Amino acid sequence: DQQVKQNSPSLSVQEGRISILNCDYTNSMFDYFLWYKKYPAEGPTFLISISSIKDKNEDGRFTVFLNKSAKHLSLHIVPSQPGDSAVYFCAASQTGGSQGNLIFGKGTKLSVKP
Amino acid sequence: DAGITQSPRHKVTETGTPVTLRCHQTENHRYMYWYRQDPGHGLRLIHYSYGVKDTDKGEVSDGYSVSRSKTEDFLLTLESATSSQTSVYFCASSGTGVTQPQHFGDGTRLSIL
DSSP states (O other): OOSEEOOOSEEEEETTSOEEEEEEEOOTTOOEEEEEEEOTTSOOEEEEEEETTOSEEEETTEEEEEETTTTEEEEEESSOOGGGOEEEEEEEEOTTSSTTOOEEOOOEEEEEEO | OOOEEEEOSEEEEOTTOOEEEEEEESSOOSEEEEEEEETTTEEEEEEEEEETTEEEEOTTOTTEEEEEEETTEEEEEESSOOGGGOEEEEEEEEOSSTTOOOEEOOOEEEEEO
């Protein structure tokens, strides 16, 4: 059973607009969440993270929101740029468990059109 | 970004042959991981290491073994490769601390015919 779900396989956005990528999780023991970006033929690159003690974390154009009651997080990219076109993975972990045992979603492919 | 290199980057081999993938990191990270990525599955953890000679199983460990004799090197071995192990394999490393992000290599594309 999938513990981390990214229900949208793809998303297309116009340059300059907001991109919103969504992620749901089922395991209430998860307390740390990360977003990774992946370009073709490269490894995933860490983007931003959030602890369950927060509901928002911001880094430049990237903001992650966490809604613990809904077991939902989202990544906002504002403004979107063509270079943001990539696959985005949501990942979750239990900080009280084995370090770094991340559970990944299947990814969402973002296309930002000029 | 963490210096992680994987070798080989591509490999084609036949069913039943042994295969070893190598991961090398230059960040002196304590933790190292092997994942596989398949269509429709995201990344799934195969094995991980929490120190030299200390390893443990991940979600999809059957058919794989690992070894870590030095901090910088983490080897993944398929003792007798099967077609179901055709995949893209990623290595990652992270520092100590449960919120340390993992840094990934660029992957090895393995095809088993």
